[in-house]
Amino acid sequence: MVFGGRQQEAVDKLRGGADREELRAEGTTAAVIDASFTVEPGQIFVVMGLSGSGKSTLLRMLNGLLEPTSGHVKFDGEDLTALAPRELREVRARKISMVFQHFALFPHRSVMENAGYGLEVQGVPRAEREERAIEALRLAGLEGWEKSFPDELSGGMQQRVGLARALATDADLLLMDESFSALDPLIRRDMQDQLLELQKTLKKTIVFITHDLNEAMRLGDNIAVMRDGRIVQIGSAEDILVTPANDYVASFTQDVDRSRVLSARAIMAEPAEGYAMADAPARVHEDTPIVELFTPCSTSEIPVAVVNDAGDLVGVVPRERLLAVLGEPTKTVEANGAASDLTEDEPAKKVIAGA
Incomplete structure (x- = not known):
């Protein structure tokens, strides 16, 4: 762009x-240079970077507010860059919702009316609109506040109204641009909790923009790190912490509390021949944060057993490996050009952007 x-x-x-x-x-x-990526259905894809990195411009290209100078944006099998203005407005009204940083609520409308605004734009009848708005407000934790007005709510509650408005339309894709950054730290964490809890049930496809690394690590199934308009690395929080693509990413992540971000899955090794799970000092799920491995790893020379949902052994965490991972990042790997391989036959409801 x-x-x-x-x-x-x-x-x-x-x-x-x-x-x-x-x-x-x-x-x-x-503003954005050679940024190519795919967002899988039901995934929270976080784009993070400092001010001026291009992340908000990238988001605005995803819903057609900005047309790429070169490249394409594909959503649910459709090339958004090829749509006529009326068709694009229809896609934005029905398939893509946006949650803004500064709430963007109508002060003269009630909480319920604000939550139902997207449905009003779609032409949904009033009775159905109110029913869906009330349900969205309940999901967002605002049951009982339907008749209140925005100036009666705290900042966190106003942002919940913005989230409810996006949920009420039942859009396939939610775009969230620094949506929690204007909130106080404790409220911000509550909103992160709310989003993660909602995602367990709703499984929306979400593109979330942030400049906060800890927020990115907490929310993202996949994270794209941007610098000077380019995506310099795409990967899970574990990928970015353990194998940063370059010195920039490594320096960006050096202050992250790895013990709370990384899981047993990220650091486990293959069990040695003859390893007996019955002898392990502890048996932990592969999603267990490694902070919870300190005590069992310190009480025995035998590695901790790591199991999957079925209880099958999938790996072990020796004490030496735990201590090594908590040290400096591993040797950086060569950046892959910040591009996933894209094909014309990606599954439906993926977001594919190439610029």
Whole structure:
């Protein structure tokens, strides 16, 4: 995505190896460069980076508020960049909802009316609109506040109304742009908890923008790290912590509390021949945070057993491995160009962006 004059010329220069600063000197701004990725159905895909990294511009391309200078955005098998304006508005009204940073509530409308606004735009009859808005407010933890007005609510409650409005439309894709960043830390964590709890039931496809690494690590099934308009790494929180793609990502993650982010699955090793699960000092699920492995690992030389949902042994965590992972990040791996391989026959309801 390029802003300014001579956009196609700027795209050609980027393909030829020019950088952002060179283009800026010529009066154009390359906001997003070669950002290609796929979001799987039911996944929370977090895009994180510092201010100016291009993450919010990227999000606005996903719902057609900005048209890519080059490349395509595909959603549910449709190329959004090829739609006529009326068709794009229909997709945004019915299939894609957005939760903004600063709530964007109508002060003269009640909480229920705000929650049902997207349905009003769709032309849903009033009775059904109210029924769905009330249910969305219940899911967002605002049961009993339907007749209140935004100025009667705290910041966290106002953001819950914004979330309920997005849920009420039953959109396939939720776009969340720094949605919790204006909240106090404790309220912000409550909202993160609320989103994770809702996701267990609703399994929405969510693209979540944040500049906060801990928030990204907590929410993201997959995380894209952006710098200077480019995606420098895509992976799970464990991938990014254990095998950062470059020194930038490694420095970004150096202050993260690994013991609470990484799970037993991320650090487990193959059991040695003759290993007996009955002798292990503890048996933990593969999703167990490694902070909970400190005590069992310290009480025995025998590795802790790691099991799956069925109770089958899938790995072990020796004491030495636990201590090693809690040290410095492992040697960085070469960045993969920040692009997943894309094909024309991706499953439905994926979000595919290439710019």
